[in-house]
Amino acid sequence: MVHHPTRRDLGRAAAAALLHPLGRPAIAQGARETLTFAAVTFTEAGRGERLRAWVERFNRSQDRIEVQAVGIPFATLANTVFTQMGGGGGPDLVRFDQIDYYAAVAANRILPLDDVIDEQDYRFAAPDRYLKVGGKRYGIAFESSNYVLLYNRTLLRGAAPTSFDAFLAAAREATGGGNYGFAYRATMAERPGFWQDLCNFVYGFGGRWSDGQGNLTLNAPGVVEGVVAYKRMFDSGTTPRGADAATYRRMFWEGKLAMEVDNGGVATIFHQQAPNLPLAAAPSPFPTRAQGLVLAPLTINANTRKRPAAAAFVKWTLQPEPQRELQAILGASNVATVVERSPEDLAAQPWLKVYDDQTPNSVPQLVEGYEVKTPEVQQIVLEQVLRVLQAGSDPKRAMDDAQRQAASRVRR
């Protein structure tokens, strides 16, 4: 039987054709359910386009569901999505950063996935353990990324440092002639990045923000030693003070910066933007191997009216082939399940192995037990660290103040 399009069919088709960014034939997709998927990564240069193409592969793999990628900048994603969720809407699928993931769970803004995912079916990577809250799973790792020391082999003139003193000496030696030895963030204008960099120093010196039993440990010896190290680097004259991350990362791929401690996503961007850069990686030169962890889970909005379709996309994401493709796009970052890298990739990019080996030592950049209160603790800690860096305050006294203020704040 031939179906003659009615006026309503034509109207729908016209509207869909107008709204669809790629302008694909709309009548053929009339019955498809459309989902929105919001993520910061869709806005990234290079990776963003490839991730959109990866989502398109899902759309082509079946004819029932259409996922539309929505790119929202890092600075506004959480507030935009949370405001929409608070109003009863929001994207169907969201890639959150870990700090926002726990807040979303606490406010019942995302759905538990235990009835969607049978854990027996997958071999999850190590960071997956951080996605369970109260024994329930609310997301899968869309991307997780470790921190290691990245360096320019030409500028470093020797082996990577393995101790903090050697690190400082190497940074001094590489500084001069318009080049800098090391770069990190130390301004409130880059608060989230400042926190990430500080976490690497503190974790590297054995510190943690809490004992996991509900007690803050902001003035514990390991934390104070990490802050002292941060200050020593600040005073060493080897860093481009005031340069933001975008600037010093550009300096790195232009060969003007010898070292930085950064995550695998950044290393991948360096490799893509400057294939000839003599890029190398080594474990961060701190007393312990512990470093921060970037963990970005894929979640389903509790307000969605298309739960089965959203669940179908999550399950597709976990299939071996999409995982392998996603891993290839994300480069030195990891995906939800364990994906073995090809010998060719490892031979061409030996620094990938350094990132992969770091996985067991990566710790979320959160205050364990106070995940939802992390932004408030973060603000207090960073202000005290700035007092140490800028005003010459005693690190122990500053962290004692941080401990007192934060303890009072989290009780509110």
Added chain:
Amino acid sequence: MSQDVAPGAVRPAAAKPAARPDEGRWVPYLFIGPLALYLLLLQFYPLVQELLLSFTSTSLLSPRDHTYVGLDNYRNLIAASDFHQVLLVTFVYTIACVVLAVGLGLAAAMLLDQPFRGRGVARALVTIPWAAPPVAVALVFVWIFNAQYGVFNFVLRSLGFESGQENWLDSPELALPAILITTIWQIFPFAAVVILAALQGVSSELREAAIIDGADRLSVFGAVVWPTIRPSVALLALFLTIWSIRRFDLIWLMTQGGPIGATETLVIKLYREGFVYRDLGQAASVGMIGVAIALLVTFVYFHFTRRAEIAEGRR
């Protein structure tokens, strides 16, 4: 032409128009109505909502779930030492903005009021900073103040200042001056334009008469120019005060209120509580304090304006 009427005669009653309602009496309401509706719906209602919100514990993630906490949010603010610093920074920033913008604007307006070649071009050029988008201005000034590559330090070094490596935006002592320099650069042209417009109302006859009588420039300004432009300058100061109290974009983009709270004003505090800590109730209490300060400033302005008008016999 007069018409004689005999004594005792009764003048025929003039034809009175039928008693009709005054058709024009609704006209003012028609004009005021939309504005009143706008104020009620988009200003007064949100303000009442904000006030109610400030007595609750409400998360950005669940804005419909309120827990009544009475005055706890206000108590938290008063007890926190950092809030006292927020008020101080807001006060210093606002006063400096108003005084410097009006002072520079007055000087620029007086210069631009003089006849000289290219005056039209100069007047147009002065308005450019005011027209520039604040986001672009903030990003440009972040580079200007950069410790290593910034033009500002380069100029200081060229002028022979040894400390030409200042980290302006990261130093607790220098961050607020840096923010003020940026703000003043952007807002003083508005002050200049307003004062320049007011200067056009100064009577040239009075000015010339004063000069003929032997008054010097300062006396002419004090006796002739200032009384004429004073109402405009007062209104300008009111606007600049309120705009300075609520300025967000420049400060957030340049320092996010840091370092160590050195540039944290009320509005930055409000944003941080609401959108970083996601505590809408606490943010609303900060907002209500800001509203109270703005109302106080407005009240003071109208009080002094009224007194001045009474003194001048205009009331």
